[in-house]
Amino acid sequence: MKRLQNKVAIVTGAAGGIGAAIAAVFAAEGAKVILTDLLEATLNETAEAIRETGGDVCPLAQDVSSEQQWQHVTQKAVQRYGKLNILVNNAGIASPFNVEEETVERWDKVQAVNSRGVFLGMKYAVPEIRKAGGGSIINISSIFGIIGAGGEAAYHASKGAVRLLTKTTAIDLAKDFIRVNSIHPGMIETPMTEHKLTNPAGLEAAKQITPWPRLGKPTDIAYGALYLASDESSFVTGSELVIDGGWVAH
Template structure:
């Protein structure tokens, strides 16, 4: 049966857990050759192994998204093995919750290096392969924190705002190569990253805030958005934001 990503090679960062893991599994089911990348080497290898056991194609690499040499090594190996890169999902990220009074300079630098610089480097290093192929789709996982403020997580908000505007300017720059660049802005998603905010009914209610659907999303609900942007179904969409937040930002 034809899948929505048949024949495409997709690199997904942060693929050891949460949204990245589910995206890797879904993309593989839809026919993609998946490159699961994460700094958590053992966990991401297990993700790729399980995908292969399910009858799909996947390989895994250890990747520190903040390091140029890691990106170059991964992309070179992918092109050597599969000849191209069609899709990049810049999913890797961290979520410290410190506000402006308590955040340290070290925390700021670490968050920006992973959440913002990591996406910049990913785009930079897949670009030659996508230019050679004459097309590509790059998906930056931002957040509703890149659209609104919450009075906490100052470095996280800054990094996700950077992701949003990085997406728009690179989309304009790369359109001439038929490379599309879009961002996804999840709201409250049930992953390990936010598990402390969903530990009981009271904390969950507080975390959901203005989410009009009244529940957290499951990672698959974000993965389907990424699948759409990775597929040819979104061929006329670039430089835009796909907000998957249950209506958090609607009010």
């Protein structure tokens, strides 16, 4: 049997990169997947590509910082597929400035997407996952929610918030058989990191600090998410799954 047979999942930030890879792997393993993103045209292309491989997916445009849109997405998932078992809070943005350079407006936008979006996703998904008898919530943080690297102050702060929000929610929801875990990617080749990795100096720096002899791929994160979404991780909650090629082992 496929590892997510008869499961229904929501994956945010699924137009490309890590989110698209998670959605594709989940669908291949039997899940019915609601894909969301602000990039509606690209999201529809991703959904169609998954359908061509036999996946059952539904793309929805969503701003994860909007409470009203979270209500709509969770309602749509249940209306279309009858239940909700899995939530992957993947949508995120970055800002390349340190504390002195950052503006209040950019700071608030990063927190709204990366932190408030995770809070709202859980707030509205939890009642439906509870009705389904339990399930799994996977919050995509970052190694920069565990360690600092200089710069990107707003991003680091938001991902640190995701890390601890995950842990305290895991404690609250254990009684309901709802597992809540975070994934902490290292340097993954995605549209978000493209500006760094197309710069020769940035690419070399990423390779130097990653012990594994290649950088990460979106599928590396997707298979970690698959484990946490599946019943194989039935005793795993409040944990941090670091997928970084050894970066934080330094």
